Amino acid sequence: xxxxxxxxxxxxxxxxxxxxxxxRQTGKSTLLKKLFPKSPYYDLLSSDQFERLFRRPSLLSEExxxxxxxTSVIIDEIQKIPQLLDEVQRLIVDKNISFILCGSSARxxxxxxxxxxxxxxxRYELYPLVxxxxxxxxxxxxxxxxxxxxxxxxxxxxxxxxxYIGVYLKEEILAEALTRNASAFIRFLDxxxxxxxxxxxxxxxxxxxxxxGPTVREYFQILxxxxxxxxxxxxxxxxxxxxIQSPKFYFFDVGIANALMKRGKIEQGGELFGxxxxxxxxxxxxxxxxxxxxxxxxxxxxxxxxLEIDAVLGEHDVGIEIKGTLEVQLSHLRGMRAFREEYRxxxxxxVSLDTHPRIVDGIEILPVKQFLDELWGGRMx
Numbered sequence: 001x002x003x004x005x006x007x008x009x010x011x012x013x014x015x016x017x018x019x020x021x022x023x024r025q026t027g028k029s030t031l032l033k034k035l036f037p038k039s040p041y042y043d044l045l046s047s048d049q050f051e052r053l054f055r056r057p058s059l060l061s062e063e064x065x066x067x068x069x070x071t072s073v074i075i076d077e078i079q080k081i082p083q084l085l086d087e088v089q090r091l092i093v094d095k096n097i098s099f100i101l102c103g104s105s106a107r108x109x110x111x112x113x114x115x116x117x118x119x120x121x122x123r124y125e126l127y128p129l130v131x132x133x134x135x136x137x138x139x140x141x142x143x144x145x146x147x148x149x150x151x152x153x154x155x156x157x158x159x160x161x162x163x164y165i166g167v168y169l170k171e172e173i174l175a176e177a178l179t180r181n182a183s184a185f186i187r188f189l190d191x192x193x194x195x196x197x198x199x200x201x202x203x204x205x206x207x208x209x210x211x212x213g214p215t216v217r218e219y220f221q222i223l224x225x226x227x228x229x230x231x232x233x234x235x236x237x238x239x240x241x242x243x244i245q246s247p248k249f250y251f252f253d254v255g256i257a258n259a260l261m262k263r264g265k266i267e268q269g270g271e272l273f274g275x276x277x278x279x280x281x282x283x284x285x286x287x288x289x290x291x292x293x294x295x296x297x298x299x300x301x302x303x304x305x306x307l308e309i310d311a312v313l314g315e316h317d318v319g320i321e322i323k324g325t326l327e328v329q330l331s332h333l334r335g336m337r338a339f340r341e342e343y344r345x346x347x348x349x350x351v352s353l354d355t356h357p358r359i360v361d362g363i364e365i366l367p368v369k370q371f372l373d374e375l376w377g378g379r380m381x
Contacts, residue, residue, distance in 0.1 A: 002153050004133045007291045007376075008126050010100075017072070017092055017099040017117065021106060022126035023227050023252055024168050027149045028102050031126060032074050036100070040069050044077040045359050053081055060087045064097055072098040079108040081206040085115040092120055106177060107225035125227065127287040128253045132376040139368060143266045143276040146255015147283070156310065160215035169228065169256075176222050184211050188219045192229070192249065193260030197279050199246045199302070200231070220249065228252055235299035240342050242304040254279045268353070274324030277368070278310055281322050281351060285311055288375050296381060307338040316343040317381055323352045328365045336363055347380075 008031060010018060022028050031039070042060070044050050053059055064073060072160040075084065093098040101121065103109070109116060128147035131137045145151045146161075154160055170186060177185050189211045195205065206216040223229040231247040251257040254276050258266070265274050282298075289296050301319075302308040311320040321336050328350050336348050340362075349364045351371045358365045366374070374380050 002134065002149075003287060004129060004149060006034075006126075006133055007130065008124065010124055011058075011291075011293050013122055013124075015072075015098050016122050017088075017120060018101070018122040018124055019078075019106065020100060020124045020126060021104065021227060023100070023128075024104055024172075025148050026126045026128050028126050029076055030149075031074070034073060036074060039071045039100075040064070040067060040073045042073070042075045044075065044080040044086055050080060053084060057081065057083045057087050058086055061091055061200065064091055065095060069097060072100050072124055074100045074102065074307075076102045077104075079103040079105075082109050082115075084165065085109070085117065089115055089117050089120065091308055095184065104172075105226040107222070111176075125290055127191070127283070127290070130284055130287045130291075130376070131372045139277075139280075140266065140268065143254060143273070144258070146253040146258065147280075147379060148253055148255065151253075157255070158259075161255065162216065163258070165259055166302055166369045169260075173222065173226055173228060175227060181211070183221060184209050184215075191261060192220070192223065193251065193257055196229075196251055196257045196261070197248060197275055197282075199244055200249045201246070215316075221253075228256075230286070233299045235301040235316070241307075243336070244302040244304065248300055250279055250282055252283070254283065258365075268324075269326075274322070277324045278322045281368075281371070282311060284372065284375065285313070285320070288380075289313075292378070301335075301339055304339060307335045309335045309339050312339075314381060316345055318347045318349065319345050320349045321345075323350060326353045328352045328354060328360070329354065330360070333360065333363055336359070 006027065020028055042049055059135055061105050078084065088099050092099065106116065129149055129152055134152065142155060145154060145157050150162055151157060169189060174182055174185050188205065191205045202213050202216045206213045209216065224231065229249055229251045231246045234243060234245050236243050236245055257279060263272055266272055285298055289298055297313045299312045300310055301312055309319050309321045319336060323332050332350060336350060340348055346359050347364060348362065349366055351366050351368055354365050354367050357367060357370055
């Protein structure tokens with residue numbers, strides 16, 4: 001059994017109330033119990049807790065006023081009883097009680113017309129595991145199993161993936177679509193998976209699913225709102241070349257994308273290795289942006305002629321190209337050179353399986369491990 005030390009520590013919260021959102025099985029409940037072992041804890045997955053608070057939300061106020069808690073109060077799965085948020089707001093304002101409100105996303109709360117506390121609560125996200133959190137991190141394990149805590153290192157990964165996709169993605173997320181056309185949404189999930197890491201073509205996906213373009217956009221919005229995936233925008237600040245403006249879409253976990261696409265085993269040098277490596281590193285970068293507290297923007301850049309780099313960090317501070325090759329060649333640098341002609345960067349990096357770092361025409365070639373060490377060591381930006 002792996003022991004993980006999570007990097008999400010709710011930095012900068014002080015005594016402020018906050019929401020902690022994240023997809024199922026990212027480890028939100030485990031994290032909060034570890035960070036706040038003495039806090040009053042309301043678990044709305046417990047049938048007893050759910051039944052009495054659903055019947056009388058005011059019980060929350062009555063109990064906490066009597067308790068006068070000295071630490072933050074945790075309410076897990078808050079989306080199950082959105083009415084509790086009215087009680088939470090009164091307790092924050094009138095009794096100065098601090099809350100940590102945990103759930104899979106804010107979408108269900110908004111759809112229920114819930115009180116989102118009017119700016120009185122900070123917002124944090126918990127991502128799947130990142131490489132820094134895993135002792136003796138193994139890249140191939142991550143690319144095959146994904147980074148959900150229960151999945152990384154699991155022996156029966158196929159059964160666990162089937163359960164996750166069948167119960168969570170194809171039932172709970174489908175319920176968010178509020179559609180009678182369940183088969184179209186399931187087809188959309190498959191098409192979204194095959195579009196993973198690609199520029200989103202809403203028209204083509206709509207045609208394959210038999211629905212309208214606006215419906216496909218709404219389906220993608222559901223995946224974003226529930227944190228199952230996110231768009232990576234195109235970088236187009238004052239471009240000299242004509243650039244692709246549509247975003248790319250990435251699922252929140254490489255293992256989930258593998259399972260939806262029914263990929264076989266990912267092996268170094270295989271056809272899929274480069275794609276899964278790119279997906280994995282993009283997720284690492286986005287998690288670092290959030291956990292570091294810097295919240296720097298992340299985008300990709302592609303010219304109309306097909307020149308591309310995979311990630312642009314900040315205001316073109318760092319450009320990153322990801323190659324699943326054992327040795328970067330001059331031909332692999334075309335996209336980075338084109339981007340450097342348009343923008344002055346602090347660093348231009350190609351991440352690869354090279355065994356040693358080197359510099360070619362001012363472009364850094366970094367092995368994957370060194371790149372991850374620099375990213376999580378705070379030396380990238």
